[in-house]
Structure formats: C-alpha cells, structure tokens
Amino acid sequence: MAVQDEIRAFFAVYVEAFASGDAVAITELWEPVGLFPSPTGNFAMERDAFREHCVGLLDFYRKQGVAKPTGELLSADELFPNVVQARMAYRMLDAQGGSVAEWEHVYILRKTDQWRVSLAIADEEMAAWARRDAQS
Numbered sequence: 001m002a003v004q005d006e007i008r009a010f011f012a013v014y015v016e017a018f019a020s021g022d023a024v025a026i027t028e029l030w031e032p033v034g035l036f037p038s039p040t041g042n043f044a045m046e047r048d049a050f051r052e053h054c055v056g057l058l059d060f061y062r063k064q065g066v067a068k069p070t071g072e073l074l075s076a077d078e079l080f081p082n083v084v085q086a087r088m089a090y091r092m093l094d095a096q097g098g099s100v101a102e103w104e105h106v107y108i109l110r111k112t113d114q115w116r117v118s119l120a121i122a123d124e125e126m127a128a129w130a131r132r133d134a135q136s
Contacts, residue, residue: 037119
C-alpha cells in the first residue's frame with residue numbers, strides 16, 4: 001500500500017474515533033508523548049493526560065453543537081522513511097449537516113508498529129473556535 005493510501009486509511013480511523021466519541025481509540029493513535037506547538041507556547045502530553053484531554057475535547061465539541069466531524073486528507077508527504085507530514089481539513093457538522101466550524105491541521109506521523117501522530121499543529125482550530133467565541 002502506498003504511503004498516501006496508508007495515511008488516508010489512518011485518518012479515516014482517526015476521524016471515526018472522534019465521530020464515535022472514543023477517547024481511548026483516539027489516544028492509541030498518538031505516540032506515548034504527543035507534541036503540540038501553539039501560538040502561546042509549545043507543550044507535550046503523555047498518553048494518560050492526553051486521553052483526559054480527548055474526553056474534554058469531545059465534550060467541548062458536543063457543547064458547540066458538533067454532531068458529526070468530517071475530515072479530508074489534503075496532502076501526505078513522506079519526509080523520511082516512516083515519517084510523514086500530513087495536512088487535514090476538518091469540518092464539524094451539526095445534526096442537520098450544517099457547518100459548525102472548519103479548519104486545517106498539520107501533523108507529523110511516524111510508523112513504528114503502526115502509524116501514530118507525533119506532533120499536531122492546531123492553530124487554525126483554536127482560531128476557528130475563537131472566532132465563534134466558543135465556551136467550554
């Protein structure tokens with residue numbers, strides 16, 4: 001399977017984990033320590049803390065009216081063997097299929113036993129929720 005197809009399949013599982021509200025499945029698709037560069041400073045989370053973060057994030061999405069997250073792989077570029085930079089476009093839809101919010105993420109993924117996210121840059125997501133004045 002070509003790397004592009006593997007990454008597309010990875011993100012299909014990733015988006016489905018969000019759609020089903022499965023914080024454990026989301027967490028397992030990340031390295032044991034995930035890195036998060038942000039405009040206000042970089043930080044890292046170990047797996048247990050990240051799982052709790054996912055629980056809170058899923059709750060936040062529900063409170064914003066998100067009924068169905070969707071994602072489209074825009075690009076997947078192999079930087080080194082088993083290291084890929086991927087760009088995803090996300091749309092958060094309400095129960096009627098209307099758009100709640102949209103953004104792009106950039107990820108670095110590494111393949112060991114399977115593909116996992118090592119780093120995510122979520123600046124556009126934070127900006128999208130700020131434009132909506134979203135409250136947790």
